[in-house]
Amino acid sequence: MLVMGVCTVYFLVPIWWLFVGSSKSRAQFTGTAPLWFADFDLAGNVRELLAYRDGVFLRWMVNSLAYTGGSALLGTLLAAMCGYALAKYRFPGRETLFNVVLGGVLVPATALALPLFLLFSRVEATNTFWSVFLPSLVNPFGVYLARIYAAASVPDELLEAARIDGSGEVRSFFTVSVRLMFPALVTIFLFHFVAVWNNFLLPLIMLGDERLFPVTLGLYSWNTQVNQLPELRGLVIVGALLSIAPLVVAFLFLQRFWRSGLGAGAVK
Amino acid sequence: MRMSLRPVSALLATALLLAACSSGGDDDASNAAGAASCAPSSGPVTLTYTSWIPGIEEVVAAWNAKNPNIQVKVQTGPNGNGGTYQNFFNQIKAGNTPDLGQIEYDALPGFRVQDGLTDLGGCDIVAKAQGQFVDWTWNQVSFGEQGHAYGVPQDAGPMALFYRADLFEQHGIAIPKTWDEYAAAAEKVKAAGGYITNFSQSDVNQFAGLAWQAGGRWFANDGKQWTVTLADDKTKKVADYWQGLIDKKLVSAVPPWTSEWDNAYNSGSAWTWVSAVWGANSIATGAPKTAGKWRVAPMPQWSAGESVAGNWGGSSTAVFKGSKHVYEAAQFALWLNTSEEALSLLNAKANLYPATKAGATLPALSKGVAFYGDQKIYEVFAQASGQVSPDFTWGPTMTATYADVSDGFKAAVSGKGTLTEALTAAQASTIQTLKSQAIPVKE
Numbered sequence: 001m002l003v004m005g006v007c008t009v010y011f012l013v014p015i016w017w018l019f020v021g022s023s024k025s026r027a028q029f030t031g032t033a034p035l036w037f038a039d040f041d042l043a044g045n046v047r048e049l050l051a052y053r054d055g056v057f058l059r060w061m062v063n064s065l066a067y068t069g070g071s072a073l074l075g076t077l078l079a080a081m082c083g084y085a086l087a088k089y090r091f092p093g094r095e096t097l098f099n100v101v102l103g104g105v106l107v108p109a110t111a112l113a114l115p116l117f118l119l120f121s122r123v124e125a126t127n128t129f130w131s132v133f134l135p136s137l138v139n140p141f142g143v144y145l146a147r148i149y150a151a152a153s154v155p156d157e158l159l160e161a162a163r164i165d166g167s168g169e170v171r172s173f174f175t176v177s178v179r180l181m182f183p184a185l186v187t188i189f190l191f192h193f194v195a196v197w198n199n200f201l202l203p204l205i206m207l208g209d210e211r212l213f214p215v216t217l218g219l220y221s222w223n224t225q226v227n228q229l230p231e232l233r234g235l236v237i238v239g240a241l242l243s244i245a246p247l248v249v250a251f252l253f254l255q256r257f258w259r260s261g262l263g264a265g266a267v268k
Numbered sequence: 269m270r271m272s273l274r275p276v277s278a279l280l281a282t283a284l285l286l287a288a289c290s291s292g293g294d295d296d297a298s299n300a301a302g303a304a305s306c307a308p309s310s311g312p313v314t315l316t317y318t319s320w321i322p323g324i325e326e327v328v329a330a331w332n333a334k335n336p337n338i339q340v341k342v343q344t345g346p347n348g349n350g351g352t353y354q355n356f357f358n359q360i361k362a363g364n365t366p367d368l369g370q371i372e373y374d375a376l377p378g379f380r381v382q383d384g385l386t387d388l389g390g391c392d393i394v395a396k397a398q399g400q401f402v403d404w405t406w407n408q409v410s411f412g413e414q415g416h417a418y419g420v421p422q423d424a425g426p427m428a429l430f431y432r433a434d435l436f437e438q439h440g441i442a443i444p445k446t447w448d449e450y451a452a453a454a455e456k457v458k459a460a461g462g463y464i465t466n467f468s469q470s471d472v473n474q475f476a477g478l479a480w481q482a483g484g485r486w487f488a489n490d491g492k493q494w495t496v497t498l499a500d501d502k503t504k505k506v507a508d509y510w511q512g513l514i515d516k517k518l519v520s521a522v523p524p525w526t527s528e529w530d531n532a533y534n535s536g537s538a539w540t541w542v543s544a545v546w547g548a549n550s551i552a553t554g555a556p557k558t559a560g561k562w563r564v565a566p567m568p569q570w571s572a573g574e575s576v577a578g579n580w581g582g583s584s585t586a587v588f589k590g591s592k593h594v595y596e597a598a599q600f601a602l603w604l605n606t607s608e609e610a611l612s613l614l615n616a617k618a619n620l621y622p623a624t625k626a627g628a629t630l631p632a633l634s635k636g637v638a639f640y641g642d643q644k645i646y647e648v649f650a651q652a653s654g655q656v657s658p659d660f661t662w663g664p665t666m667t668a669t670y671a672d673v674s675d676g677f678k679a680a681v682s683g684k685g686t687l688t689e690a691l692t693a694a695q696a697s698t699i700q701t702l703k704s705q706a707i708p709v710k711e
Binding site for chain 2: 026029034114117118121122124126127204205207208209210213217220221223224225226227228229230231232233
């Protein structure tokens with residue numbers, strides 16, 4: 001219990017600090033106690049952040065949601081279909097394919113960023129939305145998870161029944177299998193969402209146009225300019241607070257599906 | 269522009285490794301271009317320019333409004349060591365660099381070694397502009413070679429001494445004019461309950477500026493190979509001096525550019541800062557409680573009566589090798605860094621201190637500054653700018669060198685080893701780095 005308490009405090013203090021820091025004016029930020037409030041001016045700071053440079057921060061948030069939400073949704077669907085196919089259909093090269101995908105789990109995204117840059121340069125597609133979006137769709141771990149979960153939770157008998165009732169393979173997948181796999185899909189979605197949200201190196205290498213930046217890269221680039229414009233520090237802190245909001249929302253909203261999924265697997 | 273911490277260096281290490289593994293091979297072909305290609309293009313031209321100067325868009329917009337035939341598209345991102353340099357290197361490899369890029373002086377040799385820059389020496393508009401720039405800034409882009417220019421100087425960071433006039437007066441301590449006096453003052457400041465300054469444990473650029481003033485020379489290149497002398501006698505003198513202050517606990521060692529660091533100045537526990545011209549804004553924003561109490565004096569000297577200054581920071585506007593419009597790019601770079609309009613904007617938006625001689629007389633730089641009790645502080649820096657020795661050369665792998673030195677400095681500050689040992693070790697590993705990149709180096 002004590003250990004958990006200490007851990008909780010340990011993990012929550014940075015967020016608390018971020019919240020407190022965001023509420024302070026620039027002058028008070030360095031001069032007052034870091035973990036307690038001075039004059040509460042969160043709204044003013046947020047307003048300043050949103051107004052800075054024609055509201056480029058909002059644009060970054062929208063970009064991040066587009067990169068992350070879009071690729072997590074599509075990527076989850078792709079991973080689900082792929083994992084499902086690997087689990088439920090027998091075809092030559094199935095195990096080889098699966099092993100290759102599994103090998104993909106071991107390659108860190110960081111190591112792929114530069115080769116991807118060179119590839120996209122070859123087709124003159126760097127510095128576009130797609131240069132970040134397309135590579136983000138790939139999720140080998142999701143395929144792995146989907147295969148295991150589909151094998152365990154989608155009974156072959158059910159699929160056969162669907163076939164007898166005249167349902168096509170695609171229809172069976174979307175109406176029957178996806179529902180059974182839902183808890184796994186939520187997990188894949190969450191993992192994917194977090195991974196893309198935090199993938200920093202790929203946008204850093206691909207993008208030069210500030211208007212395409214995701215929020216992580218945007219805040220980072222401000223942060224590297226703090227020496228030059230110290231007033232940016234306040235904006236970076238408020239921005240960081242706002243930028244974790246979507247992650248918190250995604251977790252709070254989806255964790256009940258996730259939990260029920262974990263439970264269902266355990267009892268079975 | 270100043271240099272700073274390198275927070276993502278670990279993150280980028282993988283990318284660097286990959287870049288190193290895959291380099292080699294397809295160079296050579298591009299060497300033929302060079303000076304002859306500096307001819308005007310026919311028809312309208314669009315140039316791309318990457319820079320991380322805050323507010324650069326507005327400066328470029330001023331150019332675009334007046335030059336419909338040479339439109340410049342500006343791109344921004346993190347600062348050089350924060351990732352943009354690595355991007356430049358990747359783009360050089362992939363052949364899709366922007367036409368122009370902002371490159372700090374200390375990074376320029378690295379780009380030259382990778383054969384990424386256009387030599388503007390053959391552009392007569394650039395050659396003619398040489399006289400407008402402060403001599404040492406020109407040397408930073410020409411590498412001391414007549415008739416060459418691997419960029420156009422943009423800004424400079426001449427150094428001086430920021431000090432808390434009120435505290436010095438209150439305790440009857442004279443403003444130090446030499447480093448001996450500075451050390452003596454440090455004892456008195458300590459007795460009064462403060463620190464004379466903060467020794468920047470991880471920002472090696474400040475130390476480089478101090479070594480530069482003392483006559484230390486870290487790198488040399490005779491056209492064939494590099495010589496590395498990070499621990500030459502002059503630099504050792506500086507290192508031993510600061511080691512003495514650290515050993516006697518006369519200086520604090522807070523990590524630079526943190527709120528803790530701001531607080532040391534804001535709360536009056538640090539009394540002076542030997543810093544560059546842009547430091548004026550760092551103090552004003554980081555230590556708002558001390559408004560009106562700071563003044564600026566020339567930096568302390570090694571011998572009484574001398575007047576030598578160091579430099580900390582500064583950058584250039586370079587034209588990359590892949591640019592098809594060298595002449596127009598050079599025109600833009602010259603306007604950006606010599607016209608009063610651009611220099612005033614750059615100063616207002618990002619506190620850049622111009623590299624031109626005339627830049628020192630900008631209206632904004634001739635006025636008293638309220639935070640400094642209306643002292644005309646830029647006069648001190650204008651003088652310092654003329655006192656920076658012109659023959660300081662940066663090495664081609666500064667990112668690695670900085671990382672090595674700062675590791676050693678951090679250890680020294682916490683009592684393990686000394687600053688001199690850190691420099692000696694960094695010298696050895698710098699030579700290793702150069703060798704591993706097949707850059708000729710003399711041992």
